[in-house]
Amino acid sequence: MTGGVTDEERLARAALTRVVEPGDEQSGRWLRQHGAVEVMARLTAPVFPGETLPGAGERRIEGHRRRAVEARPERDLETVAAIGGRFLCPGDPQWPSQLDDLGDARPIGLWLRGAPDLRTWALRSVSVVGARACTPYGAHVAATLGSGLAERGWVVVSGAAYGVDGAAHRGALAAGGATVAVLACGVDVAYPRSHAELIGRIAEQGLLIGELPPGSHPTRSRFVLRNRVIAALTRGTVVVEAEYRSGSLVTARAAQRLGRCTMGVPGPVTSGLSAGVHELLRGEAVLVTDADEVVELVGDIGELAPERRGPVLPRDLLGPAEAHVLEALPAKGALDGRDVARRAGITTDEALGRLYELHSLGFVERQGDRWQLVPGPIHPSNSRRGGA
Amino acid sequence: MTGGVTDEERLARAALTRVVEPGDEQSGRWLRQHGAVEVMARLTAPVFPGETLPGAGERRIEGHRRRAVEARPERDLETVAAIGGRFLCPGDPQWPSQLDDLGDARPIGLWLRGAPDLRTWALRSVSVVGARACTPYGAHVAATLGSGLAERGWVVVSGAAYGVDGAAHRGALAAGGATVAVLACGVDVAYPRSHAELIGRIAEQGLLIGELPPGSHPTRSRFVLRNRVIAALTRGTVVVEAEYRSGSLVTARAAQRLGRCTMGVPGPVTSGLSAGVHELLRGEAVLVTDADEVVELVGDIGELAPERRGPVLPRDLLGPAEAHVLEALPAKGALDGRDVARRAGITTDEALGRLYELHSLGFVERQGDRWQLVPGPIHPSNSRRGGA
Numbered sequence: 001m002t003g004g005v006t007d008e009e010r011l012a013r014a015a016l017t018r019v020v021e022p023g024d025e026q027s028g029r030w031l032r033q034h035g036a037v038e039v040m041a042r043l044t045a046p047v048f049p050g051e052t053l054p055g056a057g058e059r060r061i062e063g064h065r066r067r068a069v070e071a072r073p074e075r076d077l078e079t080v081a082a083i084g085g086r087f088l089c090p091g092d093p094q095w096p097s098q099l100d101d102l103g104d105a106r107p108i109g110l111w112l113r114g115a116p117d118l119r120t121w122a123l124r125s126v127s128v129v130g131a132r133a134c135t136p137y138g139a140h141v142a143a144t145l146g147s148g149l150a151e152r153g154w155v156v157v158s159g160a161a162y163g164v165d166g167a168a169h170r171g172a173l174a175a176g177g178a179t180v181a182v183l184a185c186g187v188d189v190a191y192p193r194s195h196a197e198l199i200g201r202i203a204e205q206g207l208l209i210g211e212l213p214p215g216s217h218p219t220r221s222r223f224v225l226r227n228r229v230i231a232a233l234t235r236g237t238v239v240v241e242a243e244y245r246s247g248s249l250v251t252a253r254a255a256q257r258l259g260r261c262t263m264g265v266p267g268p269v270t271s272g273l274s275a276g277v278h279e280l281l282r283g284e285a286v287l288v289t290d291a292d293e294v295v296e297l298v299g300d301i302g303e304l305a306p307e308r309r310g311p312v313l314p315r316d317l318l319g320p321a322e323a324h325v326l327e328a329l330p331a332k333g334a335l336d337g338r339d340v341a342r343r344a345g346i347t348t349d350e351a352l353g354r355l356y357e358l359h360s361l362g363f364v365e366r367q368g369d370r371w372q373l374v375p376g377p378i379h380p381s382n383s384r385r386g387g388a
Numbered sequence: 389m390t391g392g393v394t395d396e397e398r399l400a401r402a403a404l405t406r407v408v409e410p411g412d413e414q415s416g417r418w419l420r421q422h423g424a425v426e427v428m429a430r431l432t433a434p435v436f437p438g439e440t441l442p443g444a445g446e447r448r449i450e451g452h453r454r455r456a457v458e459a460r461p462e463r464d465l466e467t468v469a470a471i472g473g474r475f476l477c478p479g480d481p482q483w484p485s486q487l488d489d490l491g492d493a494r495p496i497g498l499w500l501r502g503a504p505d506l507r508t509w510a511l512r513s514v515s516v517v518g519a520r521a522c523t524p525y526g527a528h529v530a531a532t533l534g535s536g537l538a539e540r541g542w543v544v545v546s547g548a549a550y551g552v553d554g555a556a557h558r559g560a561l562a563a564g565g566a567t568v569a570v571l572a573c574g575v576d577v578a579y580p581r582s583h584a585e586l587i588g589r590i591a592e593q594g595l596l597i598g599e600l601p602p603g604s605h606p607t608r609s610r611f612v613l614r615n616r617v618i619a620a621l622t623r624g625t626v627v628v629e630a631e632y633r634s635g636s637l638v639t640a641r642a643a644q645r646l647g648r649c650t651m652g653v654p655g656p657v658t659s660g661l662s663a664g665v666h667e668l669l670r671g672e673a674v675l676v677t678d679a680d681e682v683v684e685l686v687g688d689i690g691e692l693a694p695e696r697r698g699p700v701l702p703r704d705l706l707g708p709a710e711a712h713v714l715e716a717l718p719a720k721g722a723l724d725g726r727d728v729a730r731r732a733g734i735t736t737d738e739a740l741g742r743l744y745e746l747h748s749l750g751f752v753e754r755q756g757d758r759w760q761l762v763p764g765p766i767h768p769s770n771s772r773r774g775g776a
Binding site for chain 2: 137140141265266267268269270274275278281282286287288289290293
């Protein structure tokens with residue numbers, strides 16, 4: 001048991017990711033009313049108590065029952081653990097609670113690969129999405145935004161697809177920054193195939209997350225439903241290039257409905273790949289031209305803008321890994337990620353992951369490639385001697 | 389005397405365009421308080437009654453008095469008449485009353501070259517402005533907007549400058565449409581020199597207007613002050629390409645202050661020539677990508693959208709030239725401008741000018757290159773037999 005989640009609950013939720021498709025609101029209602037363990041018990045009962053899980057058509061529920069009986073959640077958890085992954089549930093300390101805004105369409109759980117704390121990273125995250133078949137202009141803008149956001153201490157979230165997604169992730173990685181790929185397949189599946197190396201780098205330097213159990217492959221509807229997770233997870237969504245009726249506009253509109261900041265980068269009106277963005281900008285979305293303008297918008301909203309308020313939690317509530325990295329920073333002056341890693345005796349990727357978390361929580365500042373403690377006792381227990 | 393304007397008043401106002409610079413609010417107050425004739429009388433009096441025209445510093449008023457004494461308004465009116473021009477005053481039937489929104493900065497009068505009725509044309513006009521040193525993209529967009537607006541029966545207003553202005557005028561002319569150039573010099577001066585042919589074509593097929601008497605040359609401040617006339621005259625202003633702090637942004641902000649619709653065409657964020665437009669679009673301005681979107685915006689505002697309400701004045705109030713062209717249209721079917729001209733026994737340019745006026749007033753419709761009567765008795769006196 002971790003946090004408030006029992007092993008039984010975790011196994012039931014892991015199993016349910018094999019039973020129902022992402023975003024299914026009917027099973028969301030079942031989970032809310034009966035809990036995951038009870039829902040699995042009913043689905044796997046020798047005689048199905050149909051009336052107790054209302055709304056499942058007979059043929060559909062047969063598929064649910066077959067997949068529930070066949071599910072091997074222990075094996076899935078082992079498979080993912082073997083590649084450095086885990087399965088997060090609502091109630092886990094690392095669960096990003098902004099996903100609760102999705103209501104009954106909230107993910108049942110998140111399969112995850114990579115060391116960083118998703119909840120902390122999501123506090124200062126922006127999604128950058130756009131066309132797969134983007135123009136060189138779109139790729140350039142996405143990469144520039146990705147690195148600009150990373151340099152300003154923001155986590156870049158995208159979908160690991162060709163085009164804008166890939167360019168945004170690569171921009172963040174190139175700046176030594178933090179990036180999260182939300183997948184429409186298992187976190188052990190490299191899709192698209194030719195992004196295998198990029199996805200591998202994100203797993204090492206950032207986070208891969210998804211709703212589907214290991215081995216799952218993407219489908220058209222899984223791509224569409226994945227977009228709601230990107231929208232809900234982040235403080236805002238920037239669309240770089242998108243045709244009319246494209247998937248990126250689905251993400252942007254989902255972000256709008258969830259009250260997240262929706263932004264668009266304009267392009268030539270002669271380009272069909274900017275037409276969808278311009279349509280968006282003629283509505284509620286805000287026109288942005290660089291990372292500063294994005295940060296100005298997402299930094300303003302919500303109650304969590306740590307750099308203005310100091311740390312959002314006391315130092316003695318930090319996990320041991322974060323506290324260890326914080327100790328490795330000198331009282332005065334700045335160090336780059338490699339030096340912090342050396343002083344803490346951990347890998348550079350691990351150090352950078354923790355530094356981004358500490359940055360999200362307001363304990364450290366970033367100056368170019370270097371990191372330093374936020375000066376002064378901003379928070380009662382934010383001193384070198386504070387804490388337990 | 390034409391309309392409510394006496395010959396004395398017209399001469400005084402024509403003379404005053406040699407005395408004070410465009411947009412001077414102090415002389416605007418004098419005119420409002422004493423009338424043009426009295427202001428000229430005081431400025432040319434042998435002993436200047438200084439206290440009666442308050443606010444003119446001593447050195448400045450000496451210049452005013454010298455220019456007032458030297459002014460030869462009859463000669464200026466003759467010069468302009470010789471090239472097919474005239475001088476419009478507030479109170480003239482063709483005076484565009486929306487210029488009154490400029491308050492004390494309202495033009496003293498407008499020197500004008502070309503046959504069409506400025507007041508009627510201005511009812512359905514949009515300005516298209518932007519950078520002189522525009523990119524090929526900006527020129528393409530301006531020309532496309534110019535012809536698209538003209539094809540939809542809108543009058544394209546701009547400043548006859550290099551770049552976006554010239555492209556917008558040319559687009560309108562190429563579509564056989566109506567266009568107005570607002571000049572920062574005399575209507576007999578071709579500026580810029582290499583636009584002499586374009587300016588000549590506008591004088592024949594459209595209208596050249598300006599606040600400065602014949603022979604006047606543009607200055608930096610005259611360009612800036614000219615922009616307020618473009619903004620006030622039209623229902624909305626579209627900025628195509630503009631750098632930070634450019635003159636086009638001055639026009640756009642003037643339009644905004646006057647409650648006109650302000651629009652911008654986006655471009656690549658990597659282009660400095662779109663940076664000013666993007667700044668505008670991050671404020672109050674509306675993003676537009678084509679002529680349809682412009683027409684949708686400017687067609688909605690104000691009380692004058694003739695195509696939705698039918699004619700704005702009864703047929704028997706039309707001038708003889710307009711009535712003559714209206715009679716030349718068949719009861720059924722459409723004709724192009726040349727055929728209308730042949731039937732009316734006038735030149736094609738003259739016929740198109742009148743057709744645009746009739747279009748603004750809701751009597752005729754345009755279908756591509758062809759013109760036809762608005763079907764049905766939309767207005768009590770809009771019948772073939774109506775009128776005096």
